[in-house]
Amino acid sequence: MSIDTGPPAEAVIESPVADPIETPDEAAADRPEDAGQWSARLRHSAVGALPPERLMPDRQPAYVASWIYVFGVLTLSALAVVILTGIALSVMGPQWWHVSSTGLFVNSLHLWSVEVFFFTMIIHLWGKFFMAAWRGKRRATWITGVVSFVVSVGAAFTGYLSQQNFDAQWISTQAKDGINSTGAGAIFNVTNFGQMLMWHIVLLPLVVVALVGLHVLLVRLRGVVPPFAPPDQTDVVGPDPGPLSADPSSGHSTTPSVAANGERP
Amino acid sequence: MQTLSAVMSQLVGSLIDLNHPGRYVHWGFIQLSVANLIVIGAMVVVFVAAILIPFRRHGGNDQ
Numbered sequence: 001m002s003i004d005t006g007p008p009a010e011a012v013i014e015s016p017v018a019d020p021i022e023t024p025d026e027a028a029a030d031r032p033e034d035a036g037q038w039s040a041r042l043r044h045s046a047v048g049a050l051p052p053e054r055l056m057p058d059r060q061p062a063y064v065a066s067w068i069y070v071f072g073v074l075t076l077s078a079l080a081v082v083i084l085t086g087i088a089l090s091v092m093g094p095q096w097w098h099v100s101s102t103g104l105f106v107n108s109l110h111l112w113s114v115e116v117f118f119f120t121m122i123i124h125l126w127g128k129f130f131m132a133a134w135r136g137k138r139r140a141t142w143i144t145g146v147v148s149f150v151v152s153v154g155a156a157f158t159g160y161l162s163q164q165n166f167d168a169q170w171i172s173t174q175a176k177d178g179i180n181s182t183g184a185g186a187i188f189n190v191t192n193f194g195q196m197l198m199w200h201i202v203l204l205p206l207v208v209v210a211l212v213g214l215h216v217l218l219v220r221l222r223g224v225v226p227p228f229a230p231p232d233q234t235d236v237v238g239p240d241p242g243p244l245s246a247d248p249s250s251g252h253s254t255t256p257s258v259a260a261n262g263e264r265p
Numbered sequence: 266m267q268t269l270s271a272v273m274s275q276l277v278g279s280l281i282d283l284n285h286p287g288r289y290v291h292w293g294f295i296q297l298s299v300a301n302l303i304v305i306g307a308m309v310v311v312f313v314a315a316i317l318i319p320f321r322r323h324g325g326n327d328q
Contacts (some may be wrong), residue, residue, distance in 0.1 A: 036327070065320045067314070067315035067318055068312075070315070071315065101267055119304070119307075122308055123312045126312050127315070
């Protein structure tokens with residue numbers, strides 16, 4: 001990016017209008033001479049790939065009207081509760097979650113939302129596995145989901161190690177031999193409470209949230225995978241952006257659509 | 266809150282006695298707690314139900 005005093009403000013506003021013939025790159029920047037900057041190119045490609053109406057669509061393809069498609073967003077909801085209760089626990093501290101009735105309640109919410117998170121994530125995984133959800137250039141979506149699952153297991157594991165009770169001690173002493181046998185014990189010491197707590201409340205949540213965010217963006221980019229076609233029909237597996245608006249003349253797709261609340265046109 | 270908690274723990278405790286070491290099942294080298302087995306069974310039930318139970322729809326012009 002460059003910094004200069006530039007022309008007066010009104011000239012900057014009028015600049016895109018003044019040039020009637022613009023290439024896509026030039027349209028990405030306020031001024032044509034800025035089109036080559038990485039920030040303009042990144043913004044242009046990001047908005048082109050994920051326009052707001054695709055990020056938060058009003059309608060979905062009709063095949064999404066099945067309970068099996070609900071478990072992804074249930075997993076996201078459980079993750080939101082995990083994060084929020086985890087923030088509350090971090091703010092208030094161990095004395096609160098071990099002693100006060102409210103702290104014990106939030107501590108339990110944190111545990112049970114993790115149980116719901118894994119419960120719904122496994123059903124989401126089964127559903128997507130039997131749909132072969134990696135079809136139609138959705139490999140990256142599948143892989144980010146798999147890696148999110150593995151990292152989530154690590155996040156839960158370090159959480160159980162951070163309970164500060166006999167259960168945590170038992171788990172750590174049972175796990176240390178397994179971790180040490182891989183060689184990872186040199187830098188990942190499951191009997192080191194401080195290290196495990198930091199992994200649990202800082203490093204792994206950051207990775208999980210980043211991966212889940214990327215996973216959701218890829219779902220919006222590639223569309224929701226359709227089910228397999230009946231034997232007498234051709235399987236359509238290509239990226240289906242789905243109807244992106246309530247306007248049937250928008251021409252985004254010929255797929256029958258259903259509104260976000262399940263309502264059909 | 267504490268009264269409610271005591272009532273709930275008595276109620277649940279009378280239904281399921283958890284005051285004992287965990288029970289495990291064994292298949293060869295596989296060892297699984299009964300509690301985990303129940304959760305896995307519940308996941309299978311919910312998975313099958315999610316496929317079989319119709320999704321509530323508005324409008325009714327199914328395609």
